[in-house]
Amino acid sequence: MxxxxxxxxxxxxxxxxxxxxxxxxxxxxxxxxxxxxxxxxxxxxxxxxxxxxxxxxxxxxxxxxxxxxxxxxxxxxxxxxxxxxxxxxxxxxxxxxxxxxxxxxxxxxxxxxxxxKYQVGFNRRFDHNFNKLRELIQDGQIGDPHIIKITSRDPQAPPIEYVKVSGGMFLDMTIHDFDMATFLSGSKITEVYTQGACMINPEIGKAGDVDTAIISLKFENGSIGVIDNSREASYGYDQRIEVFGSKGYVKADNDTNTTVTIASEDGIIAEKPKYFFLERYMDSYINEMTQFFNCIKEDKEVPASGVDGLRAVLVGLAATKSLKEGRPVKIEE
Amino acid sequence: MxxxxxxxxxxxxxxxxxxxxxxxxxxxxxxxxxxxxxxxxxxxxxxxxxxxxxxxxxxxxxxxxxxxxxxxxxxxxxxxxxxxxxxxxxxxxxxxxxxxxxxxxxxxxxxxxxxxKYQVGFNRRFDHNFNKLRELIQDGQIGDPHIIKITSRDPQAPPIEYVKVSGGMFLDMTIHDFDMATFLSGSKITEVYTQGACMINPEIGKAGDVDTAIISLKFENGSIGVIDNSREASYGYDQRIEVFGSKGYVKADNDTNTTVTIASEDGIIAEKPKYFFLERYMDSYINEMTQFFNCIKEDKEVPASGVDGLRAVLVGLAATKSLKEGRPVKIEE
Amino acid sequence: MxxxxxxxxxxxxxxxxxxxxxxxxxxxxxxxxxxxxxxxxxxxxxxxxxxxxxxxxxxxxxxxxxxxxxxxxxxxxxxxxxxxxxxxxxxxxxxxxxxxxxxxxxxxxxxxxxxxKYQVGFNRRFDHNFNKLRELIQDGQIGDPHIIKITSRDPQAPPIEYVKVSGGMFLDMTIHDFDMATFLSGSKITEVYTQGACMINPEIGKAGDVDTAIISLKFENGSIGVIDNSREASYGYDQRIEVFGSKGYVKADNDTNTTVTIASEDGIIAEKPKYFFLERYMDSYINEMTQFFNCIKEDKEVPASGVDGLRAVLVGLAATKSLKEGRPVKIEE
Amino acid sequence: MxxxxxxxxxxxxxxxxxxxxxxxxxxxxxxxxxxxxxxxxxxxxxxxxxxxxxxxxxxxxxxxxxxxxxxxxxxxxxxxxxxxxxxxxxxxxxxxxxxxxxxxxxxxxxxxxxxxKYQVGFNRRFDHNFNKLRELIQDGQIGDPHIIKITSRDPQAPPIEYVKVSGGMFLDMTIHDFDMATFLSGSKITEVYTQGACMINPEIGKAGDVDTAIISLKFENGSIGVIDNSREASYGYDQRIEVFGSKGYVKADNDTNTTVTIASEDGIIAEKPKYFFLERYMDSYINEMTQFFNCIKEDKEVPASGVDGLRAVLVGLAATKSLKEGRPVKIEE
Missing domain, CATH: 3.40.50.720 (NAD(P)-binding Rossmann-like Domain)
Structure with a gap:
């Protein structure tokens, strides 16, 4: 025990x-x-x-x-x-x-x-969809990865008080995406370039942050990637990923509560994504705990290490710097 | 020439x-x-x-x-x-x-x-989707066909004057579906059982017809099928088919004018089907003419023969009789 | 407690x-x-x-x-x-x-x-997808229901020993679909007509049962329906429902383990349905227990009553009789 | 005449x-x-x-x-x-x-x-899907546009001889995407940053070009965008667009020849996109001619002007420069 x-x-x-x-x-x-x-x-x-x-x-x-x-x-x-x-x-x-x-x-x-053992809380590594993506990539189903595309949008902007102390969108929200990009690519991010905008709430801009961003990524293995973020998607929590390679792509769409569609005069209407991270990622939280304790029991490498935690922060800081200086920034460990 | x-x-x-x-x-x-x-x-x-x-x-x-x-x-x-x-x-x-x-x-x-040469105007045999279904079935992709399901619903009930002289829904509208079932199955329909209802316009009922129906089919090769019809689908012209067999199914969904979807607070909304038979089947009309003349030029069997025309009418008459008599009716040529 | x-x-x-x-x-x-x-x-x-x-x-x-x-x-x-x-x-x-x-x-x-309190184990009444269907129907989203279509196919035929004692496919497997049809329609089934075939395993036929069926239904409120069953779908457990009415349709597709698709030279490939009833309906088992005890605590009507249990058996027996006698059979309570 | x-x-x-x-x-x-x-x-x-x-x-x-x-x-x-x-x-x-x-x-x-009149051959402006996107955006369905995402991948890399004289991928292939971004956004591109890689054919790299790219865009109205390109997608011609705004997104998926899917042990398989630009954009070529002559007949503004042609080239040149110099490049008219 x-x-x-x-x-x-x-x-x-x-x-x-x-x-x-x-x-x-x-x-x-x-x-x-x-x-x-x-x-x-x-x-x-x-x-x-x-x-x-x-x-x-x-x-x-x-x-x-x-x-x-x-x-x-x-x-x-x-x-x-x-x-x-x-x-x-x-x-x-x-x-x-x-x-x-x-x-x-x-x-x-x-x-x-x-x-x-030291495991960092990158719970999305344990998500059913993203794990399947990684499994397919490692299994060679897309050949060599060329392009990684992550869409990550929150359903609602956080209170302005939170924004002021959060460390900025890239360290608070995008950090998950940086880790996911690394997780899926199997290669380190070596450079970022950030385009940011404040389109949802001007208060966020006044607090020195952005609420909308596109971040271009270069990986050590030569592949490239892009993350797009928004603090507020009207239709809910949008978490989609596509990885394109020499043999095709793999893609994860949003989870929904049901598979129900309605056909009416207004069109064929499917459900919105699950509302937010607790609904969307509950299974991943359970899986990450299970695996953490398995690693202890079986003395195995943890699936999200301290070095992974360090790297995601380094990329987040570089993304912030890139936005401020308007130029691509290299990541050095 | x-x-x-x-x-x-x-x-x-x-x-x-x-x-x-x-x-x-x-x-x-x-x-x-x-x-x-x-x-x-x-x-x-x-x-x-x-x-x-x-x-x-x-x-x-x-x-x-x-x-x-x-x-x-x-x-x-x-x-x-x-x-x-x-x-x-x-x-x-x-x-x-x-x-x-x-x-x-x-x-x-x-x-x-x-x-x-004598070709009958079963234009849906020349439709891109249904042709693909047949091709895949004949290619053995679903193994032996077991169940054929046809959904065929019009966007709007015809004027009551038309209903009175049309020969009834089964001879005017479902006749296409009877032929399609035969076309896809590659086997003759040997028995039908009809359940009909008048749910859209009571005038149709007074004219002795139905506007909603489910018709069960038996085929000579032992497989079975079902057609569901409605004279009025609020979302447009609904023409879907699924054929299930020992190795899986093939399915044709509706055609739409564009592939565009909208995500909003109301859900993820895709387009309704193309409006009616002219929009939906225009390509099939061109293909049927082209193939008719090819058969003349190359002295080949026509792809929709007089016997096919006879059989569809026999099934339509049997479906009408089944509805009236409340029992399954065999088709004899 | x-x-x-x-x-x-x-x-x-x-x-x-x-x-x-x-x-x-x-x-x-x-x-x-x-x-x-x-x-x-x-x-x-x-x-x-x-x-x-x-x-x-x-x-x-x-x-x-x-x-x-x-x-x-x-x-x-x-x-x-x-x-x-x-x-x-x-x-x-x-x-x-x-x-x-x-x-x-x-x-x-x-x-x-x-x-x-007496609740019968119709667990599918507690499924997230089918509950949503019912909610939308009761909310008037499709207007008056006209046609109910249930696809219910198992991934693998049961052992022949089981078939011999199961009471037949309609009492063992379709009984869930009969109850679901009633649950969604909000109206009693008054007549059935069964077309059955033995296409998967001839031993099932020798045991006096069928493995493939289409069952047409009439409801007390005038609407009609159809269930199609197979004991063996190569691609997994197929549980889809569509209910069509005067304002459109609602439809539940299969659940899958992930939302992942692969694009390759072979096409755009999505996941098969969840494998079988334990995977597919686990949430419904939990919900049905929860609601049973809620009904005790709050002294409410159970959501799947003894009368519901009786009716599903009556329909199953009628379907069996219809198959044997080759004619539609009325259900009398 | x-x-x-x-x-x-x-x-x-x-x-x-x-x-x-x-x-x-x-x-x-x-x-x-x-x-x-x-x-x-x-x-x-x-x-x-x-x-x-x-x-x-x-x-x-x-x-x-x-x-x-x-x-x-x-x-x-x-x-x-x-x-x-x-x-x-x-x-x-x-x-x-x-x-x-x-x-x-x-x-x-x-x-x-x-x-x-002077109309430039940006045929994609006349495509049914992309026109619908624009119509919905202009109709306010997504509120203010925040993020434009264009996926544009060819099915096969061109011969190396063509690559050597094409002016580079950004002027030969991406130029359509630059114009499309402008068309949908209704705003000028003011800055680009290019990440490029040569992952498909090293000969393309030797010829001084790339075959894979991610290009970040800034628009005059403050919104941002990204284009991802590949010279070779194994599954065909990939032309998808998503535009995200304050009220939701609109998205155009690929066109296919049929709506047919196959369910088998291998999964649920849908069709690949139409093969290449002739198959995909034939309707747009007809529409652009029709509209050109309509503009002459009715003395109206052409829907793709010389200025549009100039701007797309300016962006293409800036993207090329950005790639060479490893920094974002502003577009000045």
Missing amino acids: INVGVIGAGRIGRIHSKSIQGSIEGVQIKTVADVFKDSAKKASEEYNIPNYTDDYKEILNDPEIDAVIICSSTDTHSQISIEAAEKGKHIFCEKPIDYDVEKIKKTLSAVKKAGV | INVGVIGAGRIGRIHSKSIQGSIEGVQIKTVADVFKDSAKKASEEYNIPNYTDDYKEILNDPEIDAVIICSSTDTHSQISIEAAEKGKHIFCEKPIDYDVEKIKKTLSAVKKAGV | INVGVIGAGRIGRIHSKSIQGSIEGVQIKTVADVFKDSAKKASEEYNIPNYTDDYKEILNDPEIDAVIICSSTDTHSQISIEAAEKGKHIFCEKPIDYDVEKIKKTLSAVKKAGV | INVGVIGAGRIGRIHSKSIQGSIEGVQIKTVADVFKDSAKKASEEYNIPNYTDDYKEILNDPEIDAVIICSSTDTHSQISIEAAEKGKHIFCEKPIDYDVEKIKKTLSAVKKAGV
């Missing part, structure tokens, strides 16, 4: 608690921590977690706990990761590890030294 | 004139006849036809004319066919040959005696 | 146990019974059920148990239902209640007398 | 001759010219054109001729255009007008001075 401590009982901490508790055999959450003790208590009740605390160090100091799930605020990720590594805990850390490259590198080096 | 006479300058006579004139190499219309001389004149002008007349016998008596296209009213089809055969003309005759089985048999026997 | 006894620990008994245990708040399984004690024991371990037994009467005699889930063999359904009703237990009974109409009526009358 | 001279009897000259002759009322081709007299003769026979010549000046000097269709080699377009304008002929000129911006400007200025 693997004993787990969950650090942070906000939305994502609760999602992971729900996925683990009762669903993953041989794994149980022993303690949940949150700086707001009430949140920790509530989660402990809701997910049958025996202990709760407002001090994550209790988890780190508990010798019975084998692994931690870090879901606290971003600015604490690297510090808690380092401490947990030093205590010999296996670590699942929500993305991003940090916005500061030096801190990330320090974290990865602590993890390496401790020899513990 | 094959010289042609067109008998009947109504809608379908004009469609065929347009298809032939200028588009089919080595074929030209010499004369067009219509009981309304003005109609014949108008068609002659519109399609560059040198002669027009109100007496179809002028066409039959013209030794330069090799083939006739019979598009006159249904009650004259068999008589003109017989006369044309006796004059040694190749004949394309619009469907149905007649509603009277004895008259059809007499016609086919005259044609046989004369040794001329 | 509602205490539950599960009677029968075969495949479907285990599915229901899994759905209930831990997922439905305020409900817990206290005892599982199976004539094979080992099966009961295994289920008790797997789903954390405190007690197991080989005698279902232990469950019926346990005053702490409020509701039973009857998943034993079909021939015991009516007897156990009657006994459970007499003990005042709410009852969920797998379909069919019985193949004998008199026994079903006796059961329903015992249930009525006892005043307990 | 408008009399027309066709200059250049190669592939595109013959396509236009076929479209005009016999199909567009009130328009007739009087003379066809080609530097290879045999080609001119052959075209004259095939399309019933009374005169042929190897000297295009015969056409320009013929006072009976009202309009010319310039389909000669690109290097002659501007010179013949200027001469034709001076002779007062209305002009339809194939794209590009020239690769030399100064020559184009000189041409446009001659045309302006002469006051004749």
Whole structure:
């Protein structure tokens, strides 16, 4: 039995608690921590977690706990990761590890030294559609990949308060797409060029961010790619990917709640995509937890490593710089 | 050069004139006849036809004319066919040959005696989608056919005056579907059972007809099928077919004017089917003419024979009888 | 807290146990019974059920148990239902209640007398796609329903031993479609006509059954319908429905595991349907349990009643008779 | 009656001759010219054109001729255009007008001075799908356009000899996409950034060109866009467009020859796109001719002007420069 401590009982901490508790055999959450003790208590009740605390160090100091799930605020990720590594805990850390490259590198080096597992929360790597894409690509179904195209649009722009502290669209939203591009291509992104616009809410522009963007990508293997983002798609959460290669393409369309269509005078009407990331990616959250614990049990490489976490941030920072300076920016590790 | 006479300058006579004139190499219309001389004149002008007349016998008596296209009213089809055969003309005759089985048999026997080509106007046999279905079936892509399903719905019920003289829905509308079922199955229909309802316009019911029907079919080769009809589909002309067999199915969806879809708050909206038979089947009219003349030129079997015309009427009559008597009816030739 | 006894620990008994245990708040399984004690024991371990037994009467005699889930063999359904009703237990009974109409009526009358809830296992009524269809129909989106079309094909014919005891395809497989037709139409089936064929396995024919069928339906409200069945679709479990009405149609396509398509020299290839009923209808099993217990908690009408169970059997028997006698058969309650 | 001279009897000259002759009322081709007299003769026979010549000046000097269709080699377009304008002929000129911006400007200025119609051969503006997109955008269906995405891939790379003289992929192939982006956006392209790769044929790279590209676009109205190109898509000619805006998106998928799908053990297989531009865009060639002559008859603005022709070349040159210099390039008129 693997004993787990969950650090942070906000939305994502609760999602992971729900996925683990009762669903993953041989794994149980022993303690949940949150700086707001009430949140920790509530989660402990809701997910049958025996202990709760407002001090994550209790988890780190508990010798019975084998692994931690870090879901606290971003600015604490690297510090808690380092401490947990030093205590010999296996670590699942929500993305991003940090916005500061030096801190990330320090974290990865602590993890390496401790020899513990370190998985970063790129949940989309565990999505049924995108996994199928990768499987088909690796199986040679499209030959050599030439072009990767990711459409990633949110159903609604976040509150302006969030925009101001989010690190910018590229680090908060597009970071998933950068990782997905790498995941599917099997090759590193070496250069980005960003075109951004503020078309949805002028307040976002005033806060120094954009809400609409096209980001061109170059990969180490010579292939190229493009991501298009919008903070607000009227028809819902739009998550489509196409990878084109020498033998054809593979393409993932949006998931919908049903397969129902209506034919009427207005046309043939199909359903909109599932509303937002919880609806769309719930299966991926369960899968990523399952695989994290499998890697611990079977001592395997994690499917979304600290280096993957570092790279996505490097690309996000380069994309931000490209937008500011109006020129392509190279990514250097 | 094959010289042609067109008998009947109504809608379908004009469609065929347009298809032939200028588009089919080595074929030209010499004369067009219509009981309304003005109609014949108008068609002659519109399609560059040198002669027009109100007496179809002028066409039959013209030794330069090799083939006739019979598009006159249904009650004259068999008589003109017989006369044309006796004059040694190749004949394309619009469907149905007649509603009277004895008259059809007499016609086919005259044609046989004369040794001329006799093609019946089952234009859907020449449709791009349905031809592809047949090609795939004959190529063994679905293995042995087990189930044939035809959806055939008109966009708008015809005027009640038409309903009263049309011979009933099964002889006027479903007759195309009966022929299509035979065409795709490659086997004769041996029994039908009809369920009909009058759900669109009670006047149709008062006229002794139905506007909605499901007709079950048995084929000589043991397979089974079903046709569903409606006189009025709000979203347009609905012409879909699925044939299921031991290795899978082939399916033809509706044609649309464009491939455009709209994503909005209301859903993902695709186009309705093309409006009605002229829009939907224009290519098939051209193809059927082309193949008719090819059969003359190369002395080949016509792709929609007099026997096909007879069989579709026999099935239509049996379907009508089944509805009236509330029991399955066998088809005997 | 509602205490539950599960009677029968075969495949479907285990599915229901899994759905209930831990997922439905305020409900817990206290005892599982199976004539094979080992099966009961295994289920008790797997789903954390405190007690197991080989005698279902232990469950019926346990005053702490409020509701039973009857998943034993079909021939015991009516007897156990009657006994459970007499003990005042709410009852969920797998379909069919019985193949004998008199026994079903006796059961329903015992249930009525006892005043307990009695829900029959028509799980497809709880499917996301078909529920959406019904919702749209009831919402008036297609106006008055005219034609109901159900395609229901299994991926693989069952073993011939099963065919011999199953009661025939119409009572074993099509019974779900009969119930679905009623569920969607909101009207009773009053007449059926069956065309059947044995095209997949001649052994099925020798056992007196068919493996391929088209069943025409008449409804009390004047609308009509058709079901097509095959025991073996090479491409998987095919479960599609279309309902056509005065304002258009609603249609449910198959579910797939992913939305991925591949474009290659061979065409544009999408995924096959989910493999079989467990994959396809898992969500519906969970929903039907949830709603059953909601009906108990809130003292509401069950969404799939004993009368629904009776009617589906009546239609199945009529379809069987129609096939044998080659004529349409009326359904009388 | 408008009399027309066709200059250049190669592939595109013959396509236009076929479209005009016999199909567009009130328009007739009087003379066809080609530097290879045999080609001119052959075209004259095939399309019933009374005169042929190897000297295009015969056409320009013929006072009976009202309009010319310039389909000669690109290097002659501007010179013949200027001469034709001076002779007062209305002009339809194939794209590009020239690769030399100064020559184009000189041409446009001659045309302006002469006051004749000057339409450039951007046939895709007349395509049924793309026209529908534009209509929906202009009708406000997507609100304000934010992102334009064009996928444009050829089925097979051209011979290396062609690549060497084509002016490069951006001027030969992408030029259509640049014009389409402008057409749909209703706004000028102001900046491009090109990522190119040579992934299909290394010979193309040796010739100084690329065969795969992603081109980011900025528009004057603040919106952004992206084009992805490949010289070789294994599954055929891929021509898809999506335009996303504040109220949703509109999207055009590929055309196919039929709507047929096959379900088999291998999946659900739909047809590949139509093979190449002749199959795909035949209707647009007919429409562009029809509209050109309508503009002459009704003295209206042409739907694809000389300025449009100039702009597409400017963007193509900027894209080429961007690729060479590895930086975004502004477009200045």
